[in-house]
Amino acid sequence: MIAEVGLAALWMAAALALGQMVCGALALREQGAEIGALTRPFAIVQGLLLAISFACLLYLFAITDLSTKLVVANSHVDKPMIFKVTGVWGNHEGSMLLWVTVMALAGALIAWLERRLPENTMQATLAAQGFVALGFFAFLLFSSNPFERLPTPAVSGVGLNPLLQDIGLAFHPPTLYIGYVGLSVAFSFVVGALVTRQVTPDFARAMRPWVLGAWVFLTLGITAGSYWAYYELGWGGYWFWDPVENASLMPWLAATALLHSVGVLAARDALRTWTVMLGVIAFSMSMLGTFLVRSGVLTSVHAFAVDPERGAFILALLVLYIGGSLALFALRAGSISEGERFTLASRESALVFNNVMLSAILGVVLLGTLYPLLAEAFNARVSVGPPYFNPVSAVFAVPMFLVLAVGPLLQWRKDRFSRIKTPVMISGAALVLALVGLGLFVDMSILALIGFALAIGLGVASLQPLWGRNLLRVPTATWGMVAAHFGVAVALFGIASEAALTEERLAALTPGESVVVGEWMVTLDGVEPRAGPNWTALEARILASYDGGAQRALAPQARTFTEPVQETTESALETRWNGQLYATLGNRLPDGRWQLRLWWKPFVTLIWFGGILIALGGALAIVGHLRVHLRRQSIERQIALRHGQELPA
């Protein structure tokens, strides 16, 4: 019964999306204003229906309803409750339903709250949102129905991909999805504004919270995904340039550029075409990511739900949305005026420079990710890895970080470089000191050295917008910018440390033997079998002491999951303020010794701490903009009230 309710709600919501699209489109005609008024209620009810539909699926997983095909294929009666719940989106159908649900809730929220845009642009935006949603509804209802019943109920359920039975990964996909969906909302705004030719600062201000929100979630999602890959895959690295990882990085790069350009459009009415273009590209990248992950056209360590038929469906959606919007953009771009002008020494031009650099990095990642696919079409098998991605993206990242240090100090529109001489000198001095100091005393690669110097210089520079100001009076949005930019410096410091200072040991030990890695003395105590709720494992007991200090116990495992069968490496981490000891258990050698892989990674945690700071900065910016918006509204209301009182008199 519950499954049928969920399915019915899904169908009704799809019908409403169709109505929303049709009414919004009809409203664009001269006499259509009244029918257009229907789009808002349609969007709100659609959001409610999807909330119901998603709740139904959640319930089916929670009680492990074994007559529902999806539950049987992805859950198990014996699975811990938390993973039963996260199993809802740990599969293709459920994650698509989550996607559509978040999208419809976002649509409902815009329809309910957004009053800044002219009504016809708003209706066109909602029509575009209905159009995008409709494709996903079709996908769900015709090719990936999450509520499909089995002819006869199953006995126990098959399980869940063990790699996904991890608390980090359980919440990683929804985080990214919220980001993707936020970009789809921004995309709808762009289409609406293009259709009604109203690319204005008001449009940018309406879109900005969605772009910022999407970006915050994408940042968190990538940070969490990176940490998950780091400790769960047992490879000891934090970024592998895997197609699936790139699929989330590309929308983030586009969203980062978009967010800065939306800011310029909102504040200065410049960069209109560029903002619209980035809005289309950011959503295109999230669609492309979905396609790459789910179609099976690229092989990856963690692609899932691979199915050519679904791939064809997403490709069709891709052509419809991306092709359509790029064509719309091309047709309308000529009629968008460029807006306000600015000079070279201005905050706008620094932002434009960094937007171009971000776009270049996006191009580098896109090319590297798609190149194997293109090559394969011509019967050549290639794989593109860090030797390409690292140096080529660094070529654009280094100048970007340098400009990032200077940009926030410049004024809008027109400034003089001489005005910001002192702060630039201070940051520059920090950079040079770090470069010389580290270069002389620590032996490291040139790229890592540049990374350290940039991180230190940027760290100093990013705090300078606060310099000499009353900190209590600094706007929240400025705090957000400072936090995000400082976060970039922190993450960069972590990355440079990981590259330059990591020490690695591959040891073969019999119990009782010790090995030294960095400042650590590591002793293998023993190896024993372990059993969990749905896995068995070999677990090593390791005692590690830092610089002769107290011993700490670590227990890395080589784990075998039973349902379905899969082997995973559970690394063990010992975190200190100055870094992490990372241990994994390998094979037993014929002579009975056990292989241990050990890394001492100084300051590695700063990579993810930086990511969190960046996301926090974005969240502060949202709060700041909303506060300004609310204050402006209340002032306008007071003025209106005063006028109202004065009129009768």
Place this chain on the structure above:
Amino acid sequence: MNKLLIWGPLALFLFFAGVAGYQLTQPKDETVRSAMVGKPLPAFDLPAYDPAGEGDGPARITDAIFRDGRPKLLNVWASWCLPCIAEAPQLEALEQMGVEIVGVAIRDKPEDIAQFLARHGNPYTAIARDDISEVQLGIGSSGVPETFVIDGEGVIRYQHIGDIRPEHISDLLRELEAAG
């Protein structure tokens, strides 16, 4: 903005969509085959599962058991593996047809093995206990259950991935005949 910047993205995107569409229509070989098929079984020496502690069977099982001139099945399984339960009737059927099956129990405890055999039948001529998956990894098996056809000289002839369903029995018999 000039024409190239405006129409370029669309052109690039359509090119990509064309290539991706072409790629989707290409067949893909997704199966994981052991690189060991056609090669001799790696040497191993494992403790044997001894049901009642009677000690009447051999204490250890080595790769020599596969070199007695008669083709056999090597079945990688475990008492904690649910597909192995589904597979049990087919192994019974094969045993009744006179097929010799050597089991390799992966990371298992003797009492669990005993319980499993009591409940689902014992089709095995011998069971080796592989506590650290060394044989499993050695013969290129990636999961449980998996079944290999080994000829009388100890050479791996065929690999069956996953549980044996009724429709697979004739395939296995054919491979055994070819190996013998």
